[in-house]
Amino acid sequence: MEHIKELLYKMADDLLVLGHRNSEWTGLGPILEEDIAFSSMAQDKIGHSQALFQILHELGEAEPDTNAFMREAKQFHNAQLLELPNDDYDFSTIRHFLFDHADQLRFDNLANSSFEPLAKVARKIKGELKYHVFHADIWLNKLGNGNEESHARMQTALNHAWNYALGIFEESKLEKELIDNNVFEGEVSLKNRWLAVITPLIEKANLKIPDEKHWAPVLGGRTGYHTEHLEQLVNEMSEVFKIEPNAEW
Amino acid sequence: MINSLDPRIAREKIAEDNTIAPLTDMDNWETYEVFHQKKRGDQHVHVGIVHAPNAEMALLFGKDQFGRRGITANIWVVKTSNVFCTEYEDQDIFETTPEKQYREAGGYKVMDKINKYKKENKAV
């Protein structure tokens, strides 16, 4: 079961951390309509994370709330991409595009997983994920092809995010077990499918993926190595919960 | 600098007396009228507007502003400038004389004749 738990933890943490980051835009977005749309997706991410923590709980781990909000930053398994601060809407949009495509493809594969609880969640959230990538694709395209400033901003943000995004696909020591047992296709296969999907979309947005010889995936997130930003976020997200961890809130 | 209780705001390091140039016209783009269909077979119903720079985004925004609760089968958006309408001032063009019973179902009362006919024939 360790291989499945490990997969669940990294996915649940990715979604929990990104959901929090995206939620920071609520009430502060670039225009009211987009504020509302972005908030819906942040809610979805947190909801998906909760569903995965629930499966973990059924596998004997702590209650979802305790598990999500009582661990320290070094116990988190999210990719570092997701903990980076929002900065501007350029970086937020690029991260949303890069991660959400990987997320959709991952769940797409998991919809046929031999581990039924995860397959069930994957099937249930399919529509939400489809909207997330619709949204991401349109925004990438419009800002990439917008004016000179937006184009330059998006290219800079893409350059900054790229190696972090490659870190999403950091392989686990238990990768072989996941693949052999038909739980999950594995990170290498997922990464290749992801590249095939996003490359033409990035081109259509008039943007360039950094030259392959500069690719250097930022690893470590999956095994608890994080930037200082995660500690700040983890303290924040659990601040109230930790006042009385055993109370109902 | 604003020392906010809100960690999101504190991170932004905002000067309390920050000034910005006013928003210019069209900064928030044009508007699209949104039509919402609850389920297949229903009419699309006008539910409001969104500000959007193009139809694709108007659809994204319409989905979340008018379809985030309850059920939705379909959404239309139409640029406000493409909608033509009658004037409320001319609402009286829809008024009509009551002598138009010939085109209403209620204008045909065959039962009166049938009952009369039946009564007379029974009598015979």
Add this chain to the structure above:
Amino acid sequence: MYGNAYIDPNEKPKSIIDGEDPIKLAEFEARIARGEKIEPRDWMPREYRKQLIRMIEQHGHSEIIGALPEGTWITRAPGFKRKLALMAKVQDEVGHAQLLYSAAETLGKNREAMINDLITGKSKYSNVFNYPAYTWADACIIAWLIDAGAIINQVANAKGSYGPYCRALDRICTEESFHLKYGHDNVVTLATGTPTQRKMVQEALTRWWPPIMHFFGPSDKISSHTEILMKWKVKMATNDDMRQQFLNMYVPKIWDLGLTVPDANLKKNEETGKWDYTEPDWDEFKRVINGGGPCNAERLAVRRMAEEKGRWVRQALLNKSEKYVLPLA
């Protein structure tokens, strides 16, 4: 989330119908008296348009500014359930601002002009949002009692005469009923929880009581101005009536939880059927509404920051060949 529109008591009402076409005015008033709605491209008196724009715009501003004190707690809300619900609630407030600005636009003021008036401090918004939400419990009290006050106001205004505003309010009231339940559930959970939680919620109630009493505004001076606005169904209830309705509905619920309202004089007067209370400090109210509250500067500075941060995004997508036309409904 909104109290009543703030009308400057020094404003001179004498010219309210001066120069209006008497025949059109009579038709307009007859329509309202018949219970029919006024729609955007109908003829309407200048003062009707002006007051409605001011009222709906202030209401819209209150929603978008109201998203800030509660937004303070979005990333910190305790546990999945509360986090998701608070996100949805603050999202609704932003959605309400969108609906209200859209309704005001139909009267001829574009959204950019309204935002400009907000961020320069020219327009008002509900005074309660100039107070900080110190703890999680403050966010719970806001969600319950401020939203409760807002519903009383909004249900009344939804019966007003201007079609687009009524339609927006119908939708808003539906969503507010979730806010009210959510807020009540939060406060009940804290009040029936551990001693620490109970202390938190009592302190928050004590802090928020004066702003809640201010929420509906000072007693109306019943002037000829107010009378006309009530005849035109712009103003639907007096500030005192709404405050009484609020006290009647919510004080018993607060007392049920064993919480203390910080007003020793608060009680229902059996003879009049009305609530007696200590008169709120209206000098404080005036001081805060004119910029002297603990968070006025922050709220506007944050709005300016948000507008400025989004500007490049909006500009990049602007299609210069498009023209703005007023929304239809």
